Amino acid sequence: MFIGGNWKLHLDTQSATQLTQEIVAGLSDKQAAEIVLFPTFVHLPVVRDALCNSDVKLGAQNQSEHEQGAYTGEVSAWMLKDVGCQYVLLGHSERRHVYHETDAMIAKKLTRAFEAGLKPVLCVGETLDERDDDRASEVVLQQLNAAFADCDVAQIQTTVIAYEPVWAIGTGRVATPDQAQTMHAIIRGFLHDRVGDKARDVQIIYGGSVKPDNAKDIFSKPDVDGGLIGGASLVAEDFLAICSAF
Ligand code: PEP
Numbered sequence: 242m243f244i245g246g247n248w249k250l251h252l253d254t255q256s257a258t259q260l261t262q263e264i265v266a267g268l269s270d271k272q273a274a275e276i277v278l279f280p281t282f283v284h285l286p287v288v289r290d291a292l293c294n295s296d297v298k299l300g301a302q303n304q305s306e307h308e309q310g311a312y313t314g315e316v317s318a319w320m321l322k323d324v325g326c327q328y329v330l331l332g333h334s335e336r337r338h339v340y341h342e343t344d345a346m347i348a349k350k351l352t353r354a355f356e357a358g359l360k361p362v363l364c365v366g367e368t369l370d371e372r373d374d375d376r377a378s379e380v381v382l383q384q385l386n387a388a389f390a391d392c393d394v395a396q397i398q399t400t401v402i403a404y405e406p407v408w409a410i411g412t413g414r415v416a417t418p419d420q421a422q423t424m425h426a427i428i429r430g431f432l433h434d435r436v437g438d439k440a441r442d443v444q445i446i447y448g449g450s451v452k453p454d455n456a457k458d459i460f461s462k463p464d465v466d467g468g469l470i471g472g473a474s475l476v477a478e479d480f481l482a483i484c485s486a487f
Contacts, residue, residue: 242274242460243401243444243467244484245362246474247302247330250281257284261291263477268484272296274467275444276484277328277362278474282316289325300328300362303336306349308356318350318357329354330469332388333364334407344387351388355396362401362469363388364448365428369408377406378427385431394436401444402428403469409449411471418458418465421447425464453482460487 252260257280268276277298280288289299305315321329331354332347347363354361365384367377381404389397404424409416416424425445432440447459448469459465473479 242487243277243446244274244480245277245279245300245328245330245401245403245446245448245467245469246480247279247333247448247469247471248281248284248474249302249335249471251475252280252284254284254287258287258291260475260477261288261297264480265292265295265297267477267481268295268297272484273487274484279328279330285321285324285326298327299325300330301326302330302333304329304331304350304354304359306346306353308353318353318359322357322359327360328401329359329361330403331361331363332384334366334405334410338407344384347384347388348390351396351400352391355392355399360399360401362403362446364403364405364469366405366407366410366449372406372408377424381424381428382431385428389435394439397432398436398439398443401446402432403446403448404428405448405469411450413450415450415452415455415459416447418462421459421465422462425462429464451483453479453486456483456486 277300279300279302301321305317331350336342365381367380371380428445432443444466446467447465451468451470452473
């Protein structure tokens with residue numbers, strides 16, 4: 242199981258440190274899930290320091306598709322690795338829709354992440370219109386095909402895939418466990434075509450308004466291997482409840 246906390250554009254140095262300390266202190270020694278925190282770029286060093294001596298990992302919310310050069314305001318995969326990240330979120334719907342990231346850019350970002358030794362958490366998901374048009378699976382498969390265009394089997398196996406229906410992110414409207422399972426099974430089928438039986442080992446996580454009171458039902462589905470948590474990851478008690486909802 243994998244649980245990610247996407248802190249988005251929230252917190253300051255003091256509150257990021259405190260939230261990290263509360264999460265570390267509240268996790269049990271027997272924690273079975275891989276837990277990863279995704280603070281803003283500027284808070285990566287303080288969160289890294291607050292995580293020391295814990296099994297919780299550090300990830301970034303985004304990364305440049307370029308290695309280095311005249312790209313003002315960008316942060317490269319190598320820089321993230323250097324500062325202590327093991328994971329990076331790529332293709333989050335807020336990046337796709339607010340910042341117009343294309344499938345081609347996301348494919349390049351994946352390549353840069355692998356070159357730097359980062360594990361990507363690749364986000365895919367359909368909008369409400371696409372779901373209403375009965376195109377949800379077509380859209381998700383197209384995003385996966387495009388993102389993995391330049392990846393080999395080993396790289397696909399290393400990627401965590403986050404299915405995040407856009408209509409469920411930050412809206413309080415969660416996909417039903419059956420809706421999540423249906424799409425996760427489709428993604429598992431895609432992976433099977435690409436990596437064979439190893440598809441079983443690829444983590445496919447759900448994101449979109451996961452809260453302590455709905456996490457257990459979603460995580461109980463056979464193809465749901467955890468969650469990417471936005472709003473609820475900013476409250477230690479809620480995030481910890483979700484981390485133990487297996
Ligand atoms: C997210 O940001 O990836 C997310 C799932 O947010 P929320 O849990 O707030 O819907």
